Amino acid sequence: MPVIDWEGQQVQLAAGESVLDGLLRIGADVAHSCRAGVCQSCLLKASSGQPGMASQAGLKAAWIEQSCFLACVCYPAGDLAVETPGAGVRSSAELIGMSWLSPTVLRVILQPEAPPVHRAGQYLTLFRDDGLARSYSIASLADEGKIELHVRIVPDGRMSSWLAQLASPGITVGIQGPAGNCFYTTGAPDQPLLLAATGTGLAPLYGIVREALEQGHCGPIWLYHGAANSEGLYLQAELEALAATHPNLRYRPVLRDRNGSITDFIINTHPQLKGWRGFICGNPDFVNSLKKRVFLSGMASREIHSDAFVPAPPSS
Amino acid sequence: MQRYFMNTLYEQLGGTAAVEAAVDIFYRKVLSDHRISHFFEGVDMDHQIAKQKAFLTMAFGGPVHYTGQDMRRGHAHLVQRGLNDSHFDAVVELLGQSLSELNVAPGLIAQVAAIAESTRADVLNR
Numbered sequence: 132m133p134v135i136d137w138e139g140q141q142v143q144l145a146a147g148e149s150v151l152d153g154l155l156r157i158g159a160d161v162a163h164s165c166r167a168g169v170c171q172s173c174l175l176k177a178s179s180g181q182p183g184m185a186s187q188a189g190l191k192a193a194w195i196e197q198s199c200f201l202a203c204v205c206y207p208a209g210d211l212a213v214e215t216p217g218a219g220v221r222s223s224a225e226l227i228g229m230s231w232l233s234p235t236v237l238r239v240i241l242q243p244e245a246p247p248v249h250r251a252g253q254y255l256t257l258f259r260d261d262g263l264a265r266s267y268s269i270a271s272l273a274d275e276g277k278i279e280l281h282v283r284i285v286p287d288g289r290m291s292s293w294l295a296q297l298a299s300p301g302i303t304v305g306i307q308g309p310a311g312n313c314f315y316t317t318g319a320p321d322q323p324l325l326l327a328a329t330g331t332g333l334a335p336l337y338g339i340v341r342e343a344l345e346q347g348h349c350g351p352i353w354l355y356h357g358a359a360n361s362e363g364l365y366l367q368a369e370l371e372a373l374a375a376t377h378p379n380l381r382y383r384p385v386l387r388d389r390n391g392s393i394t395d396f397i398i399n400t401h402p403q404l405k406g407w408r409g410f411i412c413g414n415p416d417f418v419n420s421l422k423k424r425v426f427l428s429g430m431a432s433r434e435i436h437s438d439a440f441v442p443a444p445p446s447s
Numbered sequence: 448m449q450r451y452f453m454n455t456l457y458e459q460l461g462g463t464a465a466v467e468a469a470v471d472i473f474y475r476k477v478l479s480d481h482r483i484s485h486f487f488e489g490v491d492m493d494h495q496i497a498k499q500k501a502f503l504t505m506a507f508g509g510p511v512h513y514t515g516q517d518m519r520r521g522h523a524h525l526v527q528r529g530l531n532d533s534h535f536d537a538v539v540e541l542l543g544q545s546l547s548e549l550n551v552a553p554g555l556i557a558q559v560a561a562i563a564e565s566t567r568a569d570v571l572n573r
Binding site: 164165167168169170171172188189419422423426427431432435437 | 463466467470471474475478479489491492493496497498500501504509510511
């Protein structure tokens with residue numbers, strides 16, 4: 132019977148025993164609920180081995196691509212090493228460049244010690260040497276060899292003000308990840324894509340749109356960047372240039388002071404989203420509200436990918 | 448000689464494929480229905496979709512078995528916010544409409560409604 136490796140602990144499954152039951156038997160702390168492959172509480176990631184298709188039924192493509200599976204309905208044919216999704220590996224990176232994208236958004240370029248393995252749109256956690264940690268989405272493609280982050284400078288934000296005022300190229304930071312399932316997957320090159328962000332939610336979308344184009348996506352791509360006013364926009368010239376060379380890409384800045392509600396603006400432009408795929412990133416209220424609106428406009432729930440940026444409490 | 452199998456309700460409906468087909472249709476109705484949509488304000492859609500799949504699997508006679516205690520605990524905060532029979536009726540009605548749209552036979556829909564009905568006292572914490 133197959134052997135399951137969990138954080139260095141091994142368990143051999145009994146006949147007819149699921150991976151979840153095997154792990155619980157050795158005292159592993161694995162979240163679970165329905166035990167029927169439905170509630171997705173027991174989502175794990177196979178770092179080696181094949182979990183089997185039956186344990187991935189109903190999961191979003193981005194999860195399947197990361198070898199995620201539901202432990203309660205997983206009866207593997209061979210050995211597996213499993214971990215909590217998003218745990219990732221801690222390593223280090225050199226800060227090699229910083230430049231201002233707007234008065235409040237800093238572009239940070241990192242050179243990781245090992246070649247990057249992320250998918251554009253995933254996030255990583257950045258560690259300062261005193262342990263201060265913050266998560267940022269990745270705007271670069273793995274084959275670019277470097278990691279690009281967009282850091283919004285938050286008043287009293289400990290990491291962002293340190294990066295803006297004190298950090299300088301050449302210093303080393305810790306990184307952990309990548310994690311997250313908001314990224315482009317191949318397989319439907321002519322599907323229409325809706326990409327919508329507020330603020331630095333543009334970072335993952337800047338990566339996702341370039342990844343999609345590089346993979347030869349030929350269906351229409353609509354990229355919306357919402358902000359309170361024109362000062363909140365950045366990368367406009369780059370995105371306009373990208374749209375100019377790719378006829379299937381449309382880039383639309385949306386300004387609350389001129390266009391009103393950003394979600395209303397997007398939904399009024401796209402009242403029917405059946406068959407579309409969506410990527411929605413940024414402010415949590417915007418993300419939650421637009422997810423619901425695109426779903427009610429016909430987008431299938433499994434096609435909606437999102438990442439809500441929750442600000443860290445100032446004291447942490 | 449022919450043998451006849453009495454398939455379970457879940458198998459007759461189409462199993463997990465039926466849940467996948469029904470969940471978006473059903474949850475869209477729930478979110479659009481002014482009688483009950485306010486109970487879903489501000490909740491995370493991904494978590495809700497997973498919960499709705501679990502609910503449909505149970506109502507379809509599938510392999511999800513919530514205890515009465517699970518049902519009571521899961522809905523206690525909604526009962527405090529006024530969840531009552533009229534809201535429960537609305538959910539059962541929308542469930543039936545969703546299955547009709549998927550061309551499920553009325554006899555099977557009645558069986559699904561009966562399973563949902565069996566949770567009423569626990570959901571409403573009575």
